[in-house]
Amino acid sequence: MEEKKECCHKTKERSEKEFKDLVNRLNRIEGQIRGIKRMVESDTYCTDILIQVSAVNAALNSFNKVLLANHIRTCVADDIRAGKEETIDELVVTLQKLMR
Numbered sequence: 001m002e003e004k005k006e007c008c009h010k011t012k013e014r015s016e017k018e019f020k021d022l023v024n025r026l027n028r029i030e031g032q033i034r035g036i037k038r039m040v041e042s043d044t045y046c047t048d049i050l051i052q053v054s055a056v057n058a059a060l061n062s063f064n065k066v067l068l069a070n071h072i073r074t075c076v077a078d079d080i081r082a083g084k085e086e087t088i089d090e091l092v093v094t095l096q097k098l099m100r
Helices: 015-043 046-081 086-096
Strands: none
Touching: 015 046, 046 086
């Protein structure tokens, strides 16, 4: 008899405010990406496109900062209070990946 393996992905319940903020940021970034695509399709000058790409990178970095801060304040803090010290190692690995 084969045993079913459960998914190992964690989930996170977010407050309505946090959820709306993150989705709004992503919607703006998505709009910026579509704008860049239109610029390429309409043969816009390279430096104008590069400036918009830089703006998208800044928006993604801002999104990451907000998400990381929320993660540390909730998931990491809760796990540490519950004695789950391995969460610190997980955070360190995540930060190392973000800083590549």
